Amino acid sequence: MINCGITGHRGNLGKKFQTVAKNFKFIKFKGDIRKVKDIEDWIKKENFDLIIHFAAIVPISVVNKKYNDAIKVNYLGTKNLVDAILKYRPNIKWFFYSSTSHVYKYSKKKIKESSKLEPISKYGKTKLMGENYIIKKLKNKKIKFCIGRIFSIIDNKNKEFFLKGLIRKIKVKDKFIKLENLNHYRDFVSTDQVSRAILLLWRKKHHGIINIASGKKTNLKDIARVFAKKNKKKIYFNNNVATSVLANIKKLKKYGWRQDNLNFVRYFQ
Template sequence: MCDLLDKKKLEKIVTNLNPYAIVHLAAQSTVNENINKKIYNQDNVVATRNILNLMSKLKIKNIIFSSTAAIYDKKNNKIKETDKKKPISSYGKSKLRAENQLKRNKKINFVILRFFNVSSCLTNPLIGEYHNPETHLIPISVFKAMKNSTINLFGNDYPTPDGTCIRDYIHVKDICSVIKRSIRFFSKEKNLIINIGNGRGISNKIIVQNIQKILKKKLKVKFLLRRIGDHPSLVCDITKAKKTLNWRPQNSNVKKIIKDEIKWANYLIKKNLIRKFINVQK
């Protein structure tokens, strides 16, 4: 493990591994515009350039790159890979620049996976996300619900049925399965760009309602102003993923996502890590 900006350590690790393909998942991923834009450029653009330069040096031909739905323009319909790219967040802009670096490099083969909202945890072994601070809706809502704390939702005046943002949530188990299929793709074709989600959208408000039902608790919800950089709706068209990779999500039912997230939350509570994970507000 190393900082991708540390070229020497990165080269040492990759040289020792001598991989058939590199799976590049590391990124600065929050859409919070309060974060210094230079951080997005360093973590998402420069780090990717370092990997590509190293691949050329070591003659590694294949890379799987995790991109994002945040590169797309606003749209009410399901998003296809060919739709207009117009990111509104610094995060989305940096990931689009990283994508373009891959496309310009004619010496490598790439699969660009444009992930929508990756969620939940692996359960065997138990491995979950651990951000400091946490910004993702499902984990922070589950943890706050279990601590009887107020859940903050950003915006209730979006042009959606209940006024809250709509997102396409996909279980991390399904992410693992599509990465495995993507590695096999290199034996057939060279380059692929594909959307990865479950193909169904669900609003922030309904997410919280599902957490409430599963935990059987009355939750306290506070609506805040919209967060700069958030799209009203991001829902994935997975037709190409089904056709090209013969893949479809198997674990991305919202109730399963939440139930597995609760297992992870219970683990953090048991290890006394939850207060480091979120800023609990009563």
């Protein structure tokens, strides 16, 4: 069995990863990621082949309201973990950091790992801070680190969480609904796909930054139409200027990556 330390084991991605990685023995971090002692006690006590770092405050609305808390968890928590690894477990084989496409700026072209970094959200800013610390501390060390920039992640058992605000608007009593700010293209990827991609990257011992995505664009308006039809509502859009966040996944494909051919509009049905 492979000893895998994992933070954020209770989140959607953490739960899914544990079901997909069959030959891993998971050593779960159950303390407070903001507390150095909790992290150090965990790192000192266990032997790890690798560590997967999922723990984070993710919802944009929560990060916006509690930005200081998000910095403490997303950045300082990552700093605490990296420092403890270097201090007590400098010989682990691999360290995976779950980052986000929010570190990039909007682009009409497919986004490469080398594309300009200009976070589109406060959440993206906190994750980029974590990325920068990892690179600074681990670039000249033996530990192979992988920063996975995950695009718009969704989960089959929790589809509605991603579009909670949209669903709330569609479920109002009015038969005709006006929707604004939905003319956006996003690159959806399921928690199952992400989990399998991480396992592939572990097997290949990928070192450095890599996009984890489907490489396909989906317009949010098309998803809104699915929910509207489901709720027997008629909708019309106040079209804003379209934005696009679509991944270039050539790096991932070089490892032989073959994702499921999911239709993400139907996925939300």
